[in-house]
Amino acid sequence: MTEGTLIKIGMADLNIGDAGAVLKTTGLGSCVGLTLFDPALRLGGMAHIMLPSSDIAREGQLNIAKYADTAVPELIERMKAKGALVERMVAKMAGGAQMFAFMGGSDTMRIGPRNVEATKQVLETFSIRLLSEDTGGNYGRTVELNSDSGIFVIRSVQFGVKEI
């Protein structure tokens, strides 16, 4: 095994990695960092999801990594192309915070919880098991998936480092 190369996932971006590569995305607020892992292949994938549904998209060229309903299927496809099986995949996720507490009623302000719900729904349609999550709250997170072990590391300003 080569010592983990670092693969950075930007906002509204996704990628996969194997051979001990570490997938990382920084500064998740209301966005969701979803990871998929195939333990048999030791192949991991990560998506930095920004919005729950592509129905609201008004952009010409759709960025499929941005929306929960398009990013998850794309991530699955990318992993399948490397030989992964959907039946073996397990998911972990973090993020979906509500950074600012006020105006709780407005839909935009609830975007974090909505991203989490939408992502879970898509996982369910593919029958992918969500092993663990660290979602909600009112703080930002930086997350890393080790594509060799499937260990998911979450860092936050208030709570330090946590592994799930």
Place this chain on the structure above:
Amino acid sequence: MKLFRNNADFKLDVLREVGNIGAGNAATALSTLLNKPVDMAVPTVNLLPFEEIAERVGGSEAVVVAIFLRVEGDAPGNMFFIINREPARRILQGLLGFNAAENDAYSELELSALNEIGNILAGSYLSSLADFTGLNLAPTVPSLAVDMAGAILSYGLLQFGTMGDDALLIETAFIEGQQDSEGHFFLIPDPDSFEKLFRALGVPI
């Protein structure tokens, strides 16, 4: 953006002036509050990829003090006042007259003072902008967070998120005294608000 197909340079100039007037008034308010001169850099108006926006304040993981509020009314948008922790500490020291938090945590009094600073600055920014444009612009109650810049700023990008992967923002930096430390003002009008701003100011679309 389609709106910038005609007269792009002129329109960007107009937005820079929006930043100038708004932040100029806010800088005066801050200066009065601190009883110290506060300078302001020339505003920049940029269409930036989401990824790069947090870079303006030290990177996605940089811990910043941010005051966020929504602008409601004729030309809705998001507004942030962002300061790094060191200058935030100095401002608090100047304002409260005693040494602020030794450790990373802020006391309730300090948080409340920071919130009030945000309130005053955003209020003066917006009211001058409302006067200048004749538009009805009202701030919501501000909300404060001390956290990663990326996590905070992404909140202001949701409206642009449905349109593409860039956001147009009007940014002004504050420079207080001899320090090169800065506060940043970001005004991110919702994509549909630009046309209203331009119409209000008599800019041909």
